Amino acid sequence: MNNAEIVDLLELTGRLMELHERDAFKTRAFQTAAFNLDKTTAELSQLPVDELVKLPGVGKSVAQKIHEINETGRLADLDALLAETPAGVLDMFRIKGLGVKKVRTLWRELGIDTLAELRTAGEEGRIASIKGFGASTQEKILDALTFLQEQQGKVRMDRADELAQRLREQLVPHFGRVEISGQVRRRVQEVDTVQLLLQTTDPLSAMLTLRGLPNLTINERESSPFVWRGKAEGYDVAIELRLEAPDQLDRQLFIQSAAGAHLKQPGSAGVALLQAAYISNDPSETAIYERAGLPYVVPEMREDDFAFRWSTQHHHTHLVTWEDLRGTLHNHSTWSDGKESVASMAAYTRELGLSYFGIADHSKTASYAHGLSVEQVLAQHKEIDQLNAGFGTDFRIFKGIESDILGDGSLDYDNEILAHFDYVVASVHQTLSMTLEKATTRLLRAIENPYTTILGHPTGRLLLAREGYPIDHRAVIDACAEHGVVIEINASPYRLDIDWRWIDYAMQRGVLLSINPDAHNLAGLLDMHYGVDVARKGGLTAEMTFNALPLDEMATYLQQRRNRISN
The missing domain is CATH 3.30.460.10 (Beta Polymerase, domain 2)
Structure with missing residues (x-):
């Protein structure tokens, strides 16, 4: 098993122990180990017990459990807990906002052990009547159930x-x-x-x-x-x-490989694309488009008629590719919640053929992710200066931060500290339940901050797990155009946010987009491939891709932006 699988087993064991109200000390031991091991770079499957106990948060008992997992692929304690837990109760943990205590209350007090029963209880108003829940929580549970059902x-x-x-x-x-x-x-x-x-x-x-x-x-x-x-x-x-x-x-x-709406598109030859595919003597894709009298469309864009409208202004060879990327700007290290050092992440970025690496660790408000204090920011910058001194002119580490957008839209460092960074990725991470008006206003204020360089994952969504908060995309994109703020395409396959359907509008408004991996380990840097995929799907050209700028142009861009702020 890899580290993530081992940590998942430990985390689930701790959660179920808490659910069944087992020994509090042992429960915390599993939870603490899972929390700490989520960041470790050590290969857990390769370590003996006497080495495991040297890792942060791992006592002898948990080390023995990890050894058991490595030896058998299972954990007897977890198997026993699962045998006592209805599958539907486990499913409840997928509901946004339902922690262990709330799940236990629903199961023990209302006898709910399936998602269907949970929905019925919500529709009948029984959840709202439980102490600590209320009508608002009940509504959120019902909304979350609807979302999960749609994702099945x-x-x-x-x-x-x-x-x-x-x-x-x-x-x-x-x-x-x-x-x-x-x-x-x-x-x-x-x-x-x-x-x-x-x-x-x-x-x-x-x-x-x-x-x-x-x-x-x-x-x-x-x-x-x-x-x-x-x-x-x-x-x-x-x-x-x-x-x-x-x-x-x-x-x-x-x-x-093409959606039905795309195949229905009629061309100048008087036949729809689907018909052209069947009557063309040459079955190659380029020949099929030619037979229909339509411009060639890459596979990623074969959804509807958007690609043909896009083609009136662009050519498919203009679309961004992996080879166009010159650097990466949203990444995390062991300074916050990443699993690798700045030096290791930068070295791997260089191995990938890129010419700059931007570190954007979490800011001080993100305590859950070990966000950086002001003192840590200055210490990290000193480390980066030392690393940069060892590089030639063909590679550089840029000093960034992922600064939390607070509830009122402000960033969580004062201007004196923000001025130390080469760039700032501004993102929302907390208080995600917002109306469209509240969320949009919050983002607009952050965009207006002169230190905001990139708007990070604009809707905060997690695909198949959490809907993003609603925003007025046009208003947000228009504000980015007015203030010269870049919009992130968060390339993590968990996010892919901003949604590809808004890329073309951003380009029309002259807004650059940055394909950012939000990488927390070396493999995460490769997530930019997924970012490129959805960027191409939305019609992003290399010309409008922020991190397609060569090193010298990126350095100049960031310096000029900082100069404008100071002036």
Whole structure:
């Protein structure tokens, strides 16, 4: 098991111990260990007990439990707790705002042990009558249940990508050609079907092969002689494997990878794109668009007619690519809640071929993430100066901060400290329950702050887990245009925020967008790939991508912005 999986088991054990009101000291031991180990860079699976106890927050008892996990892949204490806990009670932990104490109250006092019963209790007003809940909490629970219901059967882009690649590796030995298609190829941020096309001249034998593969379960009702449908072990998302003849695979790869609204688009040749796909003698994608009399559209943009409207002003070769990126500006280190040092993160950034690394650790209000005090800010800057002294002219670390936007829209350092940074990413992290007016006003004030360089993850959403707070996107983007503030495309597959549908409007208003990984470890830097995917989906050009600026231009931009503030 990797560190994240081990920490998840410890965290769940601590949570369930608290739920069942087990020994408070032992409960805190699990919770403390999980909290501390979430940041460790040590390979937990490789450490013996006598080394584990040297890690922060790990006592001998928990070290033995980690050893048990490493040896067996399980934890007997957790298995026992799970056996006592209805599955529906576990599901309640997914409800925003429901901590252990509230879940225990709902289970013990109202006898609720399924999400369906929770919804019924809310609709009947029984939750509001419980001490410590009230009508507001009841309404939030009902809203959260609706949101979760809408997300059932979906996975984030990264999970869909992972599954598609695993399936492809499993299928390639059995088929002449295997292509990932559908929503995954189109880079949809929330995927409900992972689809692959399999080349075969013998569908009957091919279907028998699919039925014999491990970890795949067919849905007999939904499948047909030419389409296998089912699930993969460990993934709550539909899988569709389509069997295609060799001379039809390219044609179907195009058709299956475009949304219906895109395929309906009529072209100057007098035929819709779907019709052109079937009548074109050349099944290549470029030939299909030519046959319809339409400009070529990259797979990411094949959602509706937006791409064709976009094409009146741009060419698909103008879209940003990974190769266009020159640096990364929203990253965290062990100074706050990251898992690697500034030096390690910068070194890996350099290995990736980028020429600058921006550190933007959490600010002082973010105590939950070990936000930096003023003294720590100054100490970090001294460290960065020392590191920069060791680089040549081809690489630099920029001094940034992710400053919390407080409830009134102000940033959580005074101007004297903000002036020390090369740039400031301003983000909302707390008090997320807001009306559209409140949230928009809060962001507008932060944007008006002359020290705000980048507006971070503008809606605060977590895909499939938490809806973002409502904002007036046009007003926010217009304000960024007025004040010269860059908007972040948070590339973490958990966020992908700002939503791709607002990228084109931002470009129209002359607002630059920065593809930021929000990386907390080395692997997190690679999340910029997902950011590029959704940026291309929204039509972002390299010219309008902030972190596509070369090092010298970025340094000049940031310095000139600071000069304007001081003047």
